[in-house]
Structure formats: C-alpha cells, structure tokens
Amino acid sequence: MAAGLHADEKSLMLGAIILPRRFPATAQAGAVTPGTSGLLTGTPLAQGTVAMKIGVVGCTGRMGQMLIRQIVGTAGCVLAGGVDRPASPAIGKDLGTLIGLEALGLSVGEDPVALFAASDAVIDFTVPAASIQHAHLAAQAQTILVVGTTGLSRDQEAELFRAARYTPIVQSANMSLGVNILLAAVEQVARALGPEVDIEILEMHHRYKVDAPSGTALALGRAAAAGRGVDLDQVAVRSRDGLTGPRRRGDIGFAALRGGDVVGDHSVIFAADGERVELSHRASDRSIFARGAVAAARWAAGKPPGLYGMRDVLGMATPAATG
Numbered sequence: 001m002a003a004g005l006h007a008d009e010k011s012l013m014l015g016a017i018i019l020p021r022r023f024p025a026t027a028q029a030g031a032v033t034p035g036t037s038g039l040l041t042g043t044p045l046a047q048g049t050v051a052m053k054i055g056v057v058g059c060t061g062r063m064g065q066m067l068i069r070q071i072v073g074t075a076g077c078v079l080a081g082g083v084d085r086p087a088s089p090a091i092g093k094d095l096g097t098l099i100g101l102e103a104l105g106l107s108v109g110e111d112p113v114a115l116f117a118a119s120d121a122v123i124d125f126t127v128p129a130a131s132i133q134h135a136h137l138a139a140q141a142q143t144i145l146v147v148g149t150t151g152l153s154r155d156q157e158a159e160l161f162r163a164a165r166y167t168p169i170v171q172s173a174n175m176s177l178g179v180n181i182l183l184a185a186v187e188q189v190a191r192a193l194g195p196e197v198d199i200e201i202l203e204m205h206h207r208y209k210v211d212a213p214s215g216t217a218l219a220l221g222r223a224a225a226a227g228r229g230v231d232l233d234q235v236a237v238r239s240r241d242g243l244t245g246p247r248r249r250g251d252i253g254f255a256a257l258r259g260g261d262v263v264g265d266h267s268v269i270f271a272a273d274g275e276r277v278e279l280s281h282r283a284s285d286r287s288i289f290a291r292g293a294v295a296a297a298r299w300a301a302g303k304p305p306g307l308y309g310m311r312d313v314l315g316m317a318t319p320a321a322t323g
Contacts, residue, residue: 027272053080054297055119057112057134060090061123063148063286065099070290072101077294079106080119086110117306121297125289128152135163144300146293147171150215164307168300172310173215175292180310182281182312183223189277189317190227195250197272204257204265212256213238220268221252 054071059066059082071079086106088108109115116121116122116137121144126136131149136159138145147160150173174180178265190199201224203217213221218232225232230250237253249254267280283289292310299313 001190018151022080051076051078052298052301053078053118053120054294055080055115055122057081057115057122057130058084058126059095060084060088060098061125063289066287066290067123067125067293068095069099069101070287070294072096072099072104074294076262076298079104080122081106081115083108083109083115112137116143119125119143121146121300123148123293123297125149125293128156132159132163135151135160135169138169139163139166142167145169146234146296148173148175148293151211153213161307165305167305168303168308169306170296170300170308170313171309172292172296173219174264175296175310176281176283176288177292177314178281178283178288179216180314180316182266182268182279183219183311184316185229185279186220187223189268189270189279190224190303192227193270193272195228197270198247198251198253200253200255200271201255202255202265202267202269204259204262206261206263207258207260209258209284211234212258213254214256214264214266216264217256220266221254224252224268 001230002280037274054077056064056071056079059068064082064084068079068082071077079095084090090098090108091110093108094103094108095108096102097109112134116134122134122138123146124131125148126134128149128151131147131152135145135147137143139162144167146165147169148171152160160169163169172180201213201217201220203214205214221232221236225235228250232252235250235252237248237251240253245255263286265280266282267278270277270279292313296308296310296313300308
C-alpha cells in the first residue's frame with residue numbers, strides 16, 4: 001500500500017498517479033450501508049454493510065445500457081459510474097436518462113482510470129483491444145473485472161491471464177446460465193461419442209455483430225474438442241466454399257449466420273450415420289447476459305486473484321488458475 005494512505009484506502013498507482021478509494025471501516029464487499037439503496041430506487045437494504053460499487057465501460061452501447069439497468073435494479077449493488085470513448089456524443093449525459101429512467105446524478109465519463117479507482121468491480125462488453133487495456137487498469141487498481149467481450153486473440157487471452165495474477169477477472173464468451181449448461185453437455189456428449197460422429201456448430205446473431213464465429217460458438221467448439229481430448233485449432237473448419245472435398249474425420253465445423261435482431265442462437269449437431277443429436281440454446285433477451293455479468297461481479301468479491309469463468313461462478317467447474 002502506498003505510504004501516507006490509511007488502511008481503509010485502496011490505491012490505484014499508475015506511474016506517479018495515486019488515486020485513493022476510501023471505504024467505511026465497516027465496509028464489506030457485496031453489501032450495503034445503513035439507510036442506502038443498492039437499487040437507487042429506495043429499496044431498503046441490510047444495515048452495517050456497504051453496497052458493491054459496479055462501473056460499466058462502454059456504457060452507451062446496447063449491452064452497456066442493459067448493464068446499467070441491471071445494476072440499478074439489483075439489491076446490494078450501486079452504480080459507480082460509466083465511461084465511453086472520448087469522442088462519444090453521449091459524454092456528459094446523465095446515466096439514468098441515457099437508459100430512459102429518471103436522472104441518477106451520474107454522467108457518462110471518458111476517464112476509465114477514475115472509474116476503476118471508484119469501483120469495486122467493472123464490467124466490460126467492449127472490443128478486444130479496449131478490454132486488454134481495462135484488464136491492465138483492473139490489475140493496477142486491484143478491482144474486480146468482468147469481461148464479456150468476444151473475439152480475443154490468443155495473445156490477448158494471455159494478457160488477460162497475466163492481469164488476473166493481481167485481481168479476480170471473470171471472463172466468458174457468454175454469461176447466460178443456459179449456455180454454460182450447454183457447454184457442459186456438449187463436452188459430455190463429445191466424450192461419449194467417437195470421432196466417427198461429425199460435429200458441426202451453427203450460430204446466428206444480429207446484423208451488427210462484427211466477429212465470426214461468435215465467441216460462444218468457439219467456446220462450444222473448445223468444449224467439444226475437450227470432450228474428445230484434441231486441440232480445437234487442429235480440427236476446426238471455420239468456413240467452406242467451392243469444391244472442398246469430403247469431410248475429414250474428426251473435424252469440428254463452424255457456420256455463422258447474420259441478420260435481423262437475433263440476440264444469439266447456437267446449435268451443436270452430432271451427426272452419425274442414421275441418426276443426429278442436436279443441442280441448442282436460443283437467447284431472446286440480452287438481459288440474461290447482463291444478469292449473469294452482475295452475478296459474476298458479486299461472486300468474485302473476496303475471491304483471490306485469478307482468471308475465472310462462468311462455470312466457476314455457477315459452481316460447475318474446478319477451481320480456476322490463480323497465476
């Protein structure tokens with residue numbers, strides 16, 4: 001801890017910058033102070049504790065706004081703030097009016113350093129390069145980070161792992177309960193069926209999604225590969241076009257569709273001679289991802305540094321690596 005700061009302060013040190021975060025002496029992660037509301041709507045909460053302060057980066061996007069609404073509507077949580085890119089026309093607007101509620105007295109900011117200093121946890125559904133920058137800030141601030149960004153490269157995933165040596169980071173391509181149950185089922189079915197059964201993964205998303213295959217589709221591919229005991233990179237077929245020749249035994253194929261306002265459809269097809277098994281999940285409301293992300297932030301309170309996934313949050317996985 002930096003010299004001159006009290007024991008109840010948390011400091012963010014970036015070069016010569018020290019940004020203290022002060023908590024009441026009785027503060028406990030994930031609770032609330034007497035007479036305050038984690039809902040910001042007057043809902044009474046337990047006495048003797050303090051609400052978990054959660055910030056949102058990329059707060060003006062569709063998921064960002066959904067996250068604000070979820071945090072404001074969750075007992076035991078309070079919105080710490082939200083930031084967007086410096087050129088955003090929303091800078092300075094009230095976060096409440098941004099999502100169609102009454103004013104909250106918090107404006108859209110452009111300084112993520114200050115947000116990490118003010119938050120117990122920050123939720124990030126942005127783009128890979130930004131998510132890695134935010135992971136570095138989380139490590140320096142020792143602030144919980146929940147990452148729902150998809151499309152990370154292997155190098156970026158390694159950066160995330162390194163940052164998680166200093167703070168809890170929960171990263172998942174999909175924060176929904178149903179998808180994480182699907183991941184477990186796919187791994188189990190792939191383990192039970194031999195390589196003579198072909199595996200194809202089909203996903204569809206809205207017209208604005210920029211990465212393909214989706215992060216969830218790739219996670220399903222990794223689950224299938226793990227069930228077979230193989231490396232997905234060695235067996236993945238990302239696209240087919242033209243005269244491709246016969247399907248190679250053991251390959252895991254991917255197909256991506258884009259159109260309309262589809263929140264997210266995913267199917268894993270196990271195709272054998274004479275029969276076919278399909279495991280599917282369809283999301284009709286992206287609030288399921290916001291609920292999962294907020295639940296992940298609350299779960300991570302008090303956890304040791306490490307890179308965790310939603311299966312850890314849901315109690316469906318072995319303990320995560322911690323450095």
